[in-house]
Amino acid sequence: MATVLITAAVVALLVILDQAIKLWATAVLAPVGAMLLIPGVVELRYYLNDGAAFSSFSGQQLFLIVFTSVAMVAIAAYLLIKRPARKLEYWAWVLVLAGxxxxxxxxxxxxxxxxxxxxxxxxxxxxxxADVLVCTGIGLLVLNLILEELAAKKKASGEKTDGTI
Incomplete structure (x- = not known):
């Protein structure tokens, strides 16, 4: 039960942070368009995206809302029901869920x-x-798969392993 509460609190905090930054961007960046943060490297630029990553599915809000809803319910159910044994996988899914x-x-x-x-x-x-959270979570899931595969190969070859990485 404690894990569920901690997870819910982490997801809520990340969502609140994401929404707070977006509110700030709307209030501060929208009127000026952009602010240089690190010259030649990064700027903060107000942009409204009606699609998904790289503006894919642009203008298809109903599809994106339904798809995201189903995906978020599936991830939440997976975390509640299966509870991945590896903490890396668990927290990776938490990041994807929050984003x-x-x-x-x-x-x-x-x-x-x-x-x-x-x-x-x-x-x-x-x-x-939110995009950073999703991408980081997916990257950690890939890392988790690689680590699981390495552990399985080590176990299959007869090397001693305690299951931790």
């Missing part, structure tokens, strides 16, 4: 997502904290 909820809120209430982080040294999509 998904953050962008879902924007889509439901504003029909578009507020993005504000713009790298200047490469051509890349403008993004936000």
């Amino acid at each position: 998904g909820i953050g962008n879902w809120i924007d889509r439901v209430f504003n029909h578009q997502v507020v993005d504000y982080i713009n790298f200047l040294f490469i051509r890349f999509a403008i993004f936000n904290l």
Whole structure:
């Protein structure tokens, strides 16, 4: 039960942080368009995205809302029912859940997502904290898969392993 409460608190805090930054971006960045943060590296630029990553599915809000809703319910159920044994996997899913909820809120209430982080040294999509949470979570899930595969190979080869990595 404690894990569920801690998880809910972490997700709530991350969603609140994401929404607070988006409110700040709307209030401060929208009137000026952009603010240079680190010259030649990154700026904060107000951008409304009516699609998903890299503006894919642009204008298809109902699809994105339904898809995200189903995905977030599935992730929450997985965390509550299965409770992944590896902490890395568990917290990776928590990050994906928090980021998904953050962008879902924007889509439901504003029909578009507020993005504000713009790298200047490469051509890349403008993004936000929720996107960072989802991408970090997915990256940690990939790392977890790699570590599980390495542990399985070690075990299959007869090496002593205590299951921790």
